[in-house]
Amino acid sequence: MKEEKTMLKIITLGDSNVGKTSLFYHYVNGEYRYNRPPSIGPDYFIKELKVENKHVFLMVWDTCGQERFQAFSPPYFRGANCYTLCFDIHNEESFINLGKWMDEIIKYCYGNIPFVLVGTKSDIPRTDKSISKARIEQWCKNIEDQGIIDKVHYFETSAKLSQNVTELYNVAAKLALEHYSIVKYISIIRPIGPPEEVKVGTCC
Numbered sequence: 001m002k003e004e005k006t007m008l009k010i011i012t013l014g015d016s017n018v019g020k021t022s023l024f025y026h027y028v029n030g031e032y033r034y035n036r037p038p039s040i041g042p043d044y045f046i047k048e049l050k051v052e053n054k055h056v057f058l059m060v061w062d063t064c065g066q067e068r069f070q071a072f073s074p075p076y077f078r079g080a081n082c083y084t085l086c087f088d089i090h091n092e093e094s095f096i097n098l099g100k101w102m103d104e105i106i107k108y109c110y111g112n113i114p115f116v117l118v119g120t121k122s123d124i125p126r127t128d129k130s131i132s133k134a135r136i137e138q139w140c141k142n143i144e145d146q147g148i149i150d151k152v153h154y155f156e157t158s159a160k161l162s163q164n165v166t167e168l169y170n171v172a173a174k175l176a177l178e179h180y181s182i183v184k185y186i187s188i189i190r191p192i193g194p195p196e197e198v199k200v201g202t203c204c
């Protein structure tokens, strides 16, 4: 029998300049690109891989963190199986704005929200102004305590030094497959249409 092919959608989110495109570019091309112009719109690529012995197509979306993109972003938030939520570990504002990005994700999801938290630019040594590991752990714990997700998966990455880039996308792919299976299961057991509060099909 022909193996069923599964398309999983992963969306990269976070403030402008945190290094989203550099991560995305590194994952696609296996290298760091210096002097890249800022993103002017969303971009994506599709990669074929095996996740837990299942043949899947990973559709990874890069977005730009600018306000003008956020104003038009809802179509890109929808239909995701996992989000990679990025902040720069040396940029306080990008860490504080994680709450804003979470609010956006929550609008389009229900149940356990599949996301991976990514602290970027780990090749730059931490200073007093950087976000401490203790603060990041506290942020993860708050999210877990609110029941938004059972366990936050956190990676500190460097696109520049190739640290944790593949690892983060491997975990995102695994979470995306789990989410895909749950949504598929719900749509099978509720074929006539979901009750209003479940909103299958309009969420991630």
Ligand SMILES: Nc1nc2c(ncn2[C@@H]2O[C@H](COP(=O)(O)OP(=O)(O)OP(=O)(O)O)[C@@H](O)[C@H]2O)c(=O)[nH]1
Pocket (backbone or CB within 6 Å): 014, 015, 016, 017, 018, 019, 020, 021, 022, 023, 033, 034, 035, 036, 037, 038, 039, 040, 063, 064, 065, 066, 120, 121, 122, 123, 124, 157, 158, 159, 160, 161
């Ligand atoms: N040291 C270091 N710098 C990085 C790393 N990743 C990205 N940068 C730098 O951070 C800046 C922003 O990187 P981008 O990948 O363009 O950031 P972005 O989040 O996609 O920005 P927008 O497209 O505006 O949303 C660039 O100058 C990169 O060279 C990293 O791992 N280490």
